[in-house]
Amino acid sequence: MKQLEEKIFKIIMICSAMIILGVLVYIIATVFYRGLPALTLDMITKLPGGGFYLGKEGGVLNAIVGSIYIIIGSLAISMFISVPLVMYINFYLPAKSVFSSLIRFSLDILFGIPSIVYGAFGFALMIFLGVRASLLGGILTVAMLIMPIMMRSFDEITRLLSRELPDALLSLGATKYEMVKVILRQLMPGLVTAILLAIGRGIGDAATVLFTAGYTDNIPNSLNQPAATLPLSIFFQLGSPVEEVQNRAYASAIILTVIILILSFSARYFSSKFSKNKI
Amino acid sequence: MRRLRAAKDKIARYLMLGIAIFTILFLLVIGLSLFFKALPIMRAKNLWVLLSSANWKPFKGDFGFLPFILSTFYVSLIAIIIALPFSILTSIYLNSYASKNVRRFFEPVVDLLSGIPPIIYGVWGTLTIVPLIANKIAPRFVEFSTGYTVLAGGIVLAVMIIPLLISITLEVFRSIPKEMTDASLSMGATKWQTVKKVILRKSISGIIAATVLALSRAFGETMAVLMVCGNITQLPHSIFDACYPLPALIANNYGEMLSMPNYESALMFSAFLLFIIVVLFNGISRFTLNQIERRYQFS
Numbered sequence: 001m002k003q004l005e006e007k008i009f010k011i012i013m014i015c016s017a018m019i020i021l022g023v024l025v026y027i028i029a030t031v032f033y034r035g036l037p038a039l040t041l042d043m044i045t046k047l048p049g050g051g052f053y054l055g056k057e058g059g060v061l062n063a064i065v066g067s068i069y070i071i072i073g074s075l076a077i078s079m080f081i082s083v084p085l086v087m088y089i090n091f092y093l094p095a096k097s098v099f100s101s102l103i104r105f106s107l108d109i110l111f112g113i114p115s116i117v118y119g120a121f122g123f124a125l126m127i128f129l130g131v132r133a134s135l136l137g138g139i140l141t142v143a144m145l146i147m148p149i150m151m152r153s154f155d156e157i158t159r160l161l162s163r164e165l166p167d168a169l170l171s172l173g174a175t176k177y178e179m180v181k182v183i184l185r186q187l188m189p190g191l192v193t194a195i196l197l198a199i200g201r202g203i204g205d206a207a208t209v210l211f212t213a214g215y216t217d218n219i220p221n222s223l224n225q226p227a228a229t230l231p232l233s234i235f236f237q238l239g240s241p242v243e244e245v246q247n248r249a250y251a252s253a254i255i256l257t258v259i260i261l262i263l264s265f266s267a268r269y270f271s272s273k274f275s276k277n278k279i
Numbered sequence: 280m281r282r283l284r285a286a287k288d289k290i291a292r293y294l295m296l297g298i299a300i301f302t303i304l305f306l307l308v309i310g311l312s313l314f315f316k317a318l319p320i321m322r323a324k325n326l327w328v329l330l331s332s333a334n335w336k337p338f339k340g341d342f343g344f345l346p347f348i349l350s351t352f353y354v355s356l357i358a359i360i361i362a363l364p365f366s367i368l369t370s371i372y373l374n375s376y377a378s379k380n381v382r383r384f385f386e387p388v389v390d391l392l393s394g395i396p397p398i399i400y401g402v403w404g405t406l407t408i409v410p411l412i413a414n415k416i417a418p419r420f421v422e423f424s425t426g427y428t429v430l431a432g433g434i435v436l437a438v439m440i441i442p443l444l445i446s447i448t449l450e451v452f453r454s455i456p457k458e459m460t461d462a463s464l465s466m467g468a469t470k471w472q473t474v475k476k477v478i479l480r481k482s483i484s485g486i487i488a489a490t491v492l493a494l495s496r497a498f499g500e501t502m503a504v505l506m507v508c509g510n511i512t513q514l515p516h517s518i519f520d521a522c523y524p525l526p527a528l529i530a531n532n533y534g535e536m537l538s539m540p541n542y543e544s545a546l547m548f549s550a551f552l553l554f555i556i557v558v559l560f561n562g563i564s565r566f567t568l569n570q571i572e573r574r575y576q577f578s
Contacts, residue, residue: 006471013372016365017385020445023438024392027403034406081298088295099299105565106303112492112561113309113554114499116526120550121309123533124316151302175288197394204396207501207526211533231398235502238402253402257395264394268387 031257035250043251048217053237055244060252063233065219066135070209070227071202073139075195078147083191086155087180091166104155110148116207118145123211136223138213145208146198153197157190157271189270196267200260206231230256306558313554316547323541329548335512342545344552346512350429350522353515354504355497357433358440359490365437366444367486371474373445374452375460393442401506404435409507412519421519427509430518435503440493447492447568451485452478454571485571488564495560499553501526525549 042059049058085103093100122141131137165186169179184191206229214226215236230252237249320329324342332343373382413426455478463473479486509521510531529546 006469016368108565116501177288177291
């Protein structure tokens with residue numbers, strides 16, 4: 001009897017794991033199946049031409065470049081804040097201090113705040129500062145979104161580092177600041193993983209840039225011009241009643257999916273490299 | 280030279296302290312600025328009326344948020360109901376049954392599922408789930424449905440929160456000392472009996488915390504849900520009705536909000552509402568999870 005129950009539940013569990021795997025394959029397959037016919041070289045090398053949204057020629061280069069601009073800017077900002085913070089929690093504060101657990105707790109909560117709330121807050125902030133929807137607004141808002149992601153994943157990896165290296169450095173007479181500089185080099189693969197994860201989240205998010213970055217058919221030349229983004233480009237093309245435009249939305253979805261796949265696998269590669277270094 | 284090094288160290292330390300304080304205060308800043316942005320409408324209307332009225336006519340100055348709140352709640356509830364069994368069963372399988380290779384294979388699967396952008400989920404939902412509901416599922420129960428429904432939103436959301444649920448329940452399972460399961464197994468219990476009587480019983484608080492966390496993630500999800508749930512302002516009566524969750528309300532109405540009095544404030548009010556609920560849910564569940572982790576780490 002108990003053997004039978006064992007078998008039944010094992011089968012149910014394997015089925016549910018298979019279904020989850022199947023859904024992932026189904027999602028990727030659906031996007032590729034619908035998008036591949038419309039995916040041409042023009043899509044990634046050309047700006048939207050006249051009548052692009054009526055099905056005429058052009059591509060989504062504006063959105064690709066806009067997304068890259070925004071992610072580079074927000075990465076720069078969030079790195080300048082995340083790296084010192086993680087070093088501070090791990091090497092400056094005592095191991096079980098109340099302050100460090102308070103910081104980690106607020107990071108956990110910041111991590112859970114939905115991107116639409118960041119979007120609304122970013123928008124309110126921009127009205128307050130008198131900035132219109134622009135590249136700058138998008139960069140700032142996406143930076144808020146990816147900062148907790150970066151901090152948390154970098155912190156998790158930093159916690160795994162053995163205490164021997166920092167102790168050895170300190171006993172050699174290095175100041176804490178000098179110690180941190182050496183440790184950072186050791187933590188490089190971990191930092192790369194954290195950055196890749198943050199890029200993955202930032203580049204795919206539409207709700208944050210919806211009101212803060214605006215949309216344009218051109219590539220922005222300065223920080224106060226609006227910038228297009230890949231997810232929004234997909235969204236707007238999907239809203240078109242013209243079938244060619246909708247098909248191009250699916251093609252743009254392939255571009256975004258491929259970017260995410262590459263980022264996800266390289267993050268995995270770097271984190272496995274890190275655990276090899278560690279042992 | 281020595282003094283320079285000490286000075287550098289000191290400057291770095293204060294800068295870092297500043298960043299740390301900023302991070303903690305940032306949460307407060309977001310909350311307060313959303314609150315002040317929402318203040319005009321809370322002044323103009325009774326808070327209870329805002330939350331409990333179903334009358335939404337921004338042109339006439341009527342702002343009842345009930346349809347949006349209920350929509351958010353229904354969609355998230357369906358998502359949790361669908362996602363929870365799959366996630367728990369898969370986590371148990373990965374934790375207690377699967378070989379090392381299967382586990383190694385499944386890690387990137389979960390990673391990828393959580394990495395796929397909401398907009399891609401939305402595209403997938405409109406291409407597959409919506410027609411499936413409109414043509415196959417709904418006709419068995421109701422006369423007509425466009426497919427853009429509470430159910431569609433719930434299904435897409437379920438897939439989106441499964442990776443979060445799996446990774447947290449796996450962590451909770453791992454925090455159970457191996458001696459406990461070994462003891463159960465050596466007493467002649469089968470694996471499933473051990474799972475049922477030891478692992479699940481020990482991790483019930485962790486699973487509840489994970490559920491609350493996933494629920495708060497579901498509340499705030501915007502783009503994917505917006506694309507599949509119809510966006511009609513009404514009180515949904517069945518899972519085959521269209522609905523209009525709070526995040527979708529914010530996302531859809533930003534362009535036009537400045538032209539109507541109190542409209543901006545009303546949208547900021549919904550953002551504030553989301554913020555409060557999410558911070559509350561997150562706070563409770565993260566606290567519980569930290570507690571669990573600590574209990575086993577140092578025992």
